[in-house]
Amino acid sequence: MAYNRTNKFMCYCSVGAALALSTGLRAQSPAAVPAPAVRTSSVVRADLRTGRLIRTVVVASSAGRDGRRVPEDTLKTAGKADFSSLRELVNREVDGSSVRHGIDPLLVHSVIRVESNYNPVAISPKGAEGLMQLIPATARRFGVSNSFDVHENIEAGVKYLKYLLDLFGDDRLAVAAYNAGESAVLRYGNVPPYPETVDYVYRVGKARDAARRNAPEAKPAEIPEAEPAAPVARAVEAYVDGEGRICMRTR
Numbered sequence: 001m002a003y004n005r006t007n008k009f010m011c012y013c014s015v016g017a018a019l020a021l022s023t024g025l026r027a028q029s030p031a032a033v034p035a036p037a038v039r040t041s042s043v044v045r046a047d048l049r050t051g052r053l054i055r056t057v058v059v060a061s062s063a064g065r066d067g068r069r070v071p072e073d074t075l076k077t078a079g080k081a082d083f084s085s086l087r088e089l090v091n092r093e094v095d096g097s098s099v100r101h102g103i104d105p106l107l108v109h110s111v112i113r114v115e116s117n118y119n120p121v122a123i124s125p126k127g128a129e130g131l132m133q134l135i136p137a138t139a140r141r142f143g144v145s146n147s148f149d150v151h152e153n154i155e156a157g158v159k160y161l162k163y164l165l166d167l168f169g170d171d172r173l174a175v176a177a178y179n180a181g182e183s184a185v186l187r188y189g190n191v192p193p194y195p196e197t198v199d200y201v202y203r204v205g206k207a208r209d210a211a212r213r214n215a216p217e218a219k220p221a222e223i224p225e226a227e228p229a230a231p232v233a234r235a236v237e238a239y240v241d242g243e244g245r246i247c248m249r250t251r
Helices: 002-028 072-078 084-101 105-115 136-141 150-168 171-180 182-188 195-214
Strands: 038-046 053-061 236-240 246-250
Touching: 084 105, 084 150, 105 150, 105 171, 105 195, 136 150, 150 171, 150 182, 171 182, 171 195
Parallel strands: none
Antiparallel strands: 038 053, 236 246
């Protein structure tokens, strides 16, 4: 009997330990940890050049990679059914910033098209954000507090392009540096032989050429025709000829 009671006690202890171990494992199981809230939204936007509608699914947590929230007003603007406001906002910001910093706006538009295809809430796998895909270091360098703000993002991107254009004095090298960094261009003295950068420079150049072809031709200023001069009245004078007659003549 003592043996049986001891055996039963050991069995109960074993079962209890197993249950406790199983419960502990379940408590620590990743499946028991609630997943972070994830929001998905279907964003329909217009291609600013062709006007065609493009629908994409955006998966975004409540906070960005560094804890910053994507502004709700930016998401609403990006997902509006009426795209005129977003298109006008981007065009206005590109035109204004390009004039302030002396850059061809078609170059800025081409960089935006290749970088984010005009998505103001785009986030790359490397953490680049917004229309011109500013990495956090570049955003801080040019005083950006919110990379998803259209004005701040475009202004910083244009400032960076202007800096690169002044540094290299060549559009291709400036575009290459925008992608790979100015140190890489300085190291090679040319477009760095990175497949991504070579392709990037080609795509920006192609987009710029297409934009130039599609841009409305500037009409030469019309010079108004000169009005015919008004006739000038000539003075009339009287004189006496050799035979004593009084005659009239103009001067």
